Amino acid sequence: MNKIITISRQYGSGGREIGQKLAKHYDIPFYDNEIITRAAKESGFAEETFARAEDKATNSLLYSLAMGINVYGNQDFGFSGLSLDDRIFLAQSDVIRKVAEEGPCIIVGRCADYVLKEREDVVNLFIKAAMSFRIERAVSEYDIEENKAADVILKNDKRRGNYYNYHVGEKWTDLNNYDLVVRSDLSGIDNAVKCICTYLGE
Template sequence: MHGNLVITIGRECGSGGRFIGQKLAERLGVRCYDKELLALSAKNSGLCEEIFEHHDEKPTNSFLYSLVMDTYSMSYNPSNFVDMPLNQKVFLAQFDTIKRLAEQESCVIVGRCADYALAEYPNMVSVFTTAAYDDKVEYLKEHYHIEPSKIKDFITKTDKKRASYYNYYANKKWGSAKSYDLCINRSAVGFDGAVDVILNFVDVKKANKK
């Protein structure tokens, strides 16, 4: 593969996809974009960052909220997206930012339908991470300090939101092996093992394209 390498990571809640992405970026000597993508998209589009935070990985929002925020957002860039629903503006702004990043640098991008945005990009490797439920619980307790009694509901709601967002925009099934180049059970290989598997896959893909 020639040009910038972009690895996208979809993840089940608690599987540690973000943590794996950060460790992967460190090994590669590149940046990892997760929430950072929101600020970058806001800067590139002229919309305020709070809008991106509210719509982050959400397919739809209430009509009233969109109506109010549409009016508010117009002051930032009145020539763009005028007749478009706000959630569509946010998605397209992130879509554009992801494509710009791929042209500018090698990087790791977590979530945000990045694999869909870069579907035609030859140097993209799409990864999806999962894990056993007990391991998800331990990860969320340690890294996000969520109370044990609330973890099951948190996982269910987060995964539902991510699935709805991905299925809505990417027109593919979130979490399905058919939607990604590589699916990894973090419980089976550990965090460092997951990074090794991804890097080995990248090397094989590079060799196969020569």
Template sequence: MRRQIITISREFGSGGRTIGKEVAQRLGVPCYDKELVKQVATETGLDEGYVEQKGEDAPGSSWLACAFSARGGQVGLNGLSVDDFLWAVQHRVIRELAEKGPCVFVGRCADYILRERQDCLHVFVHADPEVRADRIVRLYGESEKKPAKRLEEKDKKRRTYYKYYTGQEWGMSQNYHLCLDSGALGLDTCVDLIVGLAEKE
């Protein structure tokens, strides 16, 4: 069976987003990354930057989330906390986009949301911390925080968010069909492997 839907989960700085976009281009299908954030923002009326941030932050980790959290005593939208409301919309949008046809999803727990589909290829991209640290400095520049700290904080947020909404461990090989070390293999080889598996009958 051809794997028409590809989900790319990735460690920060591993190049997973770049790999996802290149895979989509090679296959001639849409890649949903920033586009997914934009659609969720449009449907909820919330700022894109806020939606993107909350797509990785642990629920209740910001003052705004706490202010609207049902646990904090205040109810958000439709009786849900802001975090849970965004998750519900994101969940629905991802499933609807998958129904439209072949595509690539980057992040957003798409691997879990689409876990029951038989036409999916779920990929996790990782790399050694040194490789990832070098990449984020090259791409995003220096900051007050050391690269290793930036990696640790970003991955911790993703891990906590994933665990909260899926009950599973982010990055655990059993949750994916394919785990790739982009530092050892190179981005181009990762793309070749994913495309090859996606096109395999």
């Protein structure tokens, strides 16, 4: 398997677990939000990174501004004309491009499908699941109180949808953005992993 796999996922759908299992199966690195954000913070806040990154981002940012879909409340537009959130996104994008350059890997979240769209060796997955399944996982995996779980799930999905829409300028749930969309509760997590491996030619 010589691909870079990006995973977008509904909150509680098991997308992250599926990513970890794929990484283990193929023995390739796994990057999630946390890892990418940490790497971006460690390496990406140098001035020259943002100077370089600004040009690349102009199109999507202009589009977002034109569409009036800016989702952030507290923007601190500085000298560069980019908010802190935009600069974090661009630093994360640099990390994503760098790890993709290093070889096959799994990248969860952070609009990695969009960041890597010029590469031909990328497979973009979206993992979804029924609400009942996601509530169960929110309770068992993330220790969320059962009566609050549905609310947490909807808020997180809304945030992810807005984040994608803001940075990519497209709808998060448009199937045109993905190569394979899997509803994980119907198959089960392990079978979803098998299904993805089959898709990848195994």
